[in-house]
Amino acid sequence: MKKIGILAAILLFTGFTSCEKDDICVDGDTALLIINFYDFEAEEETEKAVAKLRVVGEGKDTTVDTVVDRTDLKTISIPLRINETSTTYNLISNSADNEDGDETGNTDAVTFNYTTKEVYISRACGYVIHYNDLTSTLTADADNWIKNVEVVETKVENIAVTHVKIYH
Structure with missing residues (x-):
């Protein structure tokens, strides 16, 4: 009987000491890229929403976030590829579909x-x-709605800061 009590005490002690206080993950997500949109024409830096914004990864058919799809937004949070050294996004202003289901917005x-x-x-x-x-490259076309892309934070480690400013 004494051996059972000792064994129970050892199991109880082991059970309590094997857990660490970090067994609950609070800060375990890879940070998203935070992009804010600004008015290119304003004399002072002024946030400006993009009308009916849609964000689609290069080579993808679906949007990054369907909840904010074709919504007027001043800021977005998008993921970067973890197994690559670059990620390309098509940012579509005034996104809409024609009668054939084709995109009619201005894509940059x-x-x-x-x-x-x-x-x-x-x-x-x-x-x-x-x-x-972090660096960025805007692909030039005949009708860019994006006028300038500025990387303001070259490290993407948390979502508390703006990483990129896009002027339109």
């Missing part, structure tokens, strides 16, 4: 280039990706 392509680094957070969260050395 923006490519984001970066390096990636795996960062260990905790046993519960595992690893997240941090993006460093």
Whole structure:
């Protein structure tokens, strides 16, 4: 009987000490790229919503976030590819479909280039990706609605800051 009590005490002690306080993951998500939109014509920096914005990844048929699809937005949060060093998005202003279902909005392509680094957070969260050395390239066309893309934060590690400003 004494052995059972000792065994129970050991199991109870092991059970309580094997859990760590980080077994609940709070900060375990890879950060999204935060883009704010601004008025290109304003003398002072003024946020300006993009009318009926749609965001589609290059080579994809669906939008990044269907909840905000074709909505007037001043800011967006979009993911970057974790296994690549670049991600291209088609940003569509005044997005709509014609009677054949084809896109009729003004599409501009923006490519984001970066390096990636795996960062260990905790046993519960595992690893997240941090993006460093962020740069951007706007593909020029005959009718760009985007006038300028400015990277203001070259590290994408959290969602508390604006990483990119797009002027239109």
